[in-house]
Amino acid sequence: MFCIKCGVKLADTEKKCPLCGTVVYHPTLKQEDVPPLYPKNRNPKLQANPKAFNGIIIFLFLIPMLICLLSDLKRNGELNWFDLAAGGILLGYIVVALPQWFQKPNPVIFVPCDFFAATVYLWYIDFATKGGWFWSFALPVTGGFCLIVCAMVTLTHYLHRGKLFIFGGGFIALGAWTIMLEILLDLTFNVAFIGWAIYPLIVLALIGGGLIYLGISASARETLERKLFF
Numbered sequence: 001m002f003c004i005k006c007g008v009k010l011a012d013t014e015k016k017c018p019l020c021g022t023v024v025y026h027p028t029l030k031q032e033d034v035p036p037l038y039p040k041n042r043n044p045k046l047q048a049n050p051k052a053f054n055g056i057i058i059f060l061f062l063i064p065m066l067i068c069l070l071s072d073l074k075r076n077g078e079l080n081w082f083d084l085a086a087g088g089i090l091l092g093y094i095v096v097a098l099p100q101w102f103q104k105p106n107p108v109i110f111v112p113c114d115f116f117a118a119t120v121y122l123w124y125i126d127f128a129t130k131g132g133w134f135w136s137f138a139l140p141v142t143g144g145f146c147l148i149v150c151a152m153v154t155l156t157h158y159l160h161r162g163k164l165f166i167f168g169g170g171f172i173a174l175g176a177w178t179i180m181l182e183i184l185l186d187l188t189f190n191v192a193f194i195g196w197a198i199y200p201l202i203v204l205a206l207i208g209g210g211l212i213y214l215g216i217s218a219s220a221r222e223t224l225e226r227k228l229f230f
């Protein structure tokens with residue numbers, strides 16, 4: 001049997017030409033359940049092999065590490081800053097590549113893990129350089145930011161409604177966080193307190209308040225929708 005339009009050879013079971021889509025109808029042939037001559041999908045999607053991809057990504061992260069190791073050794077005859085560079089590369093790997101090991105990476109788990117890894121890295125920099133800023137500055141700043149982001153990620157992941165309220169509250173919390181940032185900068189590094197944090201606070205609070213207002217007012221949502229979409 002052949003397609004009447006394009007002439008391609010067809011199985012007797014074919015109800016439609018797989019090439020041009022013309023409906024096949026042959027009054028004297030019974031269309032039985034025989035497998036068709038051609039696969040239904042002309043370009044079957046290839047399934048990625050996560051193990052091979054992860055291997056390549058680890059290799060890509062090891063190259064800059066090796067370059068840092070060699071250049072630090074060559075320049076100084078000993079390791080001076082390799083640990084800091086390696087820690088940064090490792091942190092990049094944890095944040096970017098580690099979730100890809102899992103089939104369905106759950107942000108509620110890996111976002112706190114990323115913050116934890118970043119905090120450990122900051123602690124190490126502070127310790128290695130005798131900075132004295134980790135406990136009074138880096139820990140509360142990253143900790144506060146972590147709490148806000150993790151709360152937003154967890155709420156949006158498990159609640160299927162109220163995203164406007166979650167993001168609105170998140171923006172307002174970020175505004176409060178910038179105030180804490182300025183105060184801690186002042187306390188730890190003796191930066192003059194001039195109150196610059198009030199400006200991001202105002203902007204973030206306005207955005208957050210606007211989102212919450214949209215969440216409350218259905219008519220405001222409709223008006224915005226009409227303005228944004230045709």
Ligand SMILES: [Zn+2]
Binds near residue numbers: 003005007
């Ligand atoms: Zn055809």
